[in-house]
Amino acid sequence: xxxxxxxxxxxxxxxxxxxxxxxxxxxxxxxxxxxxxxxxxxxxxxxxxxxxxxxxxxxxxxxxxxxxxxxxxxxxxxxxxxxxxxxxxxxxxxxxxxxxxxxxxxxxx
Amino acid sequence: xxxxxxxxxxxxxxxxxxxxxxxxxxxxxxxxxxxxxxxxxxxxxxxxxxxxxxxxxxxxxxxxxxxxxxxxxxxxxxxxxxxxxxxxxxxxxxxxxxxxxxxxxxxxxxxxxxxxxxxxxxxxxxxxxxxxxxxxxxxxxxxxxxxxxxxxxxxxxxxxxxxxxxxxxxxxxxxxxxxxxxxxxxxxxxxxxxxxxxxxxxxxxxxxxxxxxxxxxxxxxxxxxxxxxxxxxxxxxxxxxxxxxxxxxxxxxxxxxxxxxxxxxxxxxxxxxxxxxxxxxxxxxxxxxxxxxxxxxxxxxxxxxxxxxxxxxxxxxxxx
Numbered sequence: 001x002x003x004x005x006x007x008x009x010x011x012x013x014x015x016x017x018x019x020x021x022x023x024x025x026x027x028x029x030x031x032x033x034x035x036x037x038x039x040x041x042x043x044x045x046x047x048x049x050x051x052x053x054x055x056x057x058x059x060x061x062x063x064x065x066x067x068x069x070x071x072x073x074x075x076x077x078x079x080x081x082x083x084x085x086x087x088x089x090x091x092x093x094x095x096x097x098x099x100x101x102x103x104x105x106x107x108x109x
Numbered sequence: 110x111x112x113x114x115x116x117x118x119x120x121x122x123x124x125x126x127x128x129x130x131x132x133x134x135x136x137x138x139x140x141x142x143x144x145x146x147x148x149x150x151x152x153x154x155x156x157x158x159x160x161x162x163x164x165x166x167x168x169x170x171x172x173x174x175x176x177x178x179x180x181x182x183x184x185x186x187x188x189x190x191x192x193x194x195x196x197x198x199x200x201x202x203x204x205x206x207x208x209x210x211x212x213x214x215x216x217x218x219x220x221x222x223x224x225x226x227x228x229x230x231x232x233x234x235x236x237x238x239x240x241x242x243x244x245x246x247x248x249x250x251x252x253x254x255x256x257x258x259x260x261x262x263x264x265x266x267x268x269x270x271x272x273x274x275x276x277x278x279x280x281x282x283x284x285x286x287x288x289x290x291x292x293x294x295x296x297x298x299x300x301x302x303x304x305x306x307x308x309x310x311x312x313x314x315x316x317x318x319x320x321x322x323x324x325x326x327x328x329x330x331x332x333x334x335x336x337x338x339x340x341x342x343x344x345x346x347x348x349x350x351x352x353x354x355x356x357x358x359x360x361x362x363x364x365x366x367x368x369x370x371x372x373x374x375x376x377x378x379x380x381x382x383x384x385x386x387x388x389x390x391x392x393x394x395x396x397x398x399x400x401x402x403x404x405x406x407x408x409x410x411x412x413x414x415x416x417x418x419x420x421x422x423x424x425x426x427x428x429x
Contacts, residue, residue: 029249031249032246033148033152033153033170033246034146034152034246037145037146037147037189060249071238071319071320072250073237073238073239073247073250073251073320073341074236074237074238074241074246074247074250075246075247077237091236091237091238092236092237093145093146094145095145095191097207
């Protein structure tokens with residue numbers, strides 16, 4: 001299924017880096033207004049892509065280690081991971097079409 | 110067949126939602142394209158202390174949520190789309206958001222303005238990696254770091270003051286020898302022990318690999334250039350109006366602002382009205398934008414009524 005819920009500092013490596021399918025990580029925080037606009041769009045993309053893409057959210061307030069590890073300095077930031085490595089990084093809010101334009105080249109179907 | 114609306118509003122800041130509110134209460138069933146960055150510039154600020162009616166201030170996002178609710182209560186139809194194209198060459202006007210198309214008898218443009226960037230080397234590359242135009246969005250990531258704020262107006266004062274909540278030091282870099290900010294904001298910033306100012310100076314370049322590590326500062330008086338170490342650079346140098354969609358179709362000022370026939374909100378195209386920061390570079394306040402949004406709705410309503418009277422066609426606008 002596309003939507004896989006929340007990841008944390010503790011299970012990030014297991015669920016994201018060791019995943020077979022590409023994983024899109026949505027870095028967000030409660031106080032980040034643009035994040036609230038991007039997250040529903042990202043969820044929709046997760047639903048649309050089904051098995052081809054997993055979508056997870058990481059709350060940066062609760063998970064500072066992963067946030068720091070990947071040098072997140074602005075949210076919303078979306079990171080696409082494939083085979084344990086960063087395949088794409090999208091910083092800032094944008095609409096569904098713009099997101100898909102950046103993501104589709106990396107995702108199977 | 111594409112439905113023709115009496116009023117379509119582009120934008121969802123104080124101007125857009127006030128226009129929608131008034132148009133809705135005039136039974137014009139306005140359609141609002143609120144866009145992705147719904148709520149406008151007030152969504153990027155925290156305490157709003159100068160919008161009348163709130164003696165204890167109100168948070169920007171809260172104020173905008175209330176405005177949206179109010180417009181929706183009177184049946185404004187609000188959709189989370191941004192116009193990607195408009196055709197103002199004939200009425201009803203054409204408005205597109207991707208493949209969606211709408212037709213409008215009147216159009217109210219309140220697309221506001223966006224933060225200006227310096228356009229110096231390193232800025233684009235390091236955006237989101239230490240370069241930002243939104244203190245409330247990104248300040249969080251700079252706890253105990255040193256920051257530079259570029260600008261000399263109220264936004265620069267506000268951003269610098271806000272950033273001291275996180276940063277160990279904030280240096281305001283301004284190209285002149287005095288700020289143009291309001292007195293009260295200047296005093297607050299200058300009294301803050303974490304804030305320094307570098308006068309008569311501009312940023313020529315932002316440096317860093319993968320993240321900001323400094324800026325090249327140039328003194329505009331004697332031309333000397335210095336490297337200044339910093340962990341982040343926040344722009345607060347003004348705004349450009351969001352009018353790309355209307356170039357070639359509406360009269361714009363040199364700066365890109367929509368020209369309106371004061372005291373009305375009529376633009377160079379009959380049936381198209383504009384309100385808020387998209388037309389105004391002098392005041393740019395939430396309350397002046399809201400006031401202009403109200404005018405735009407009333408202007409649209411009057412035009413529609415006049416046209417209903419002068420033709421035999423019946424409309425949905427109630428008379429009186």
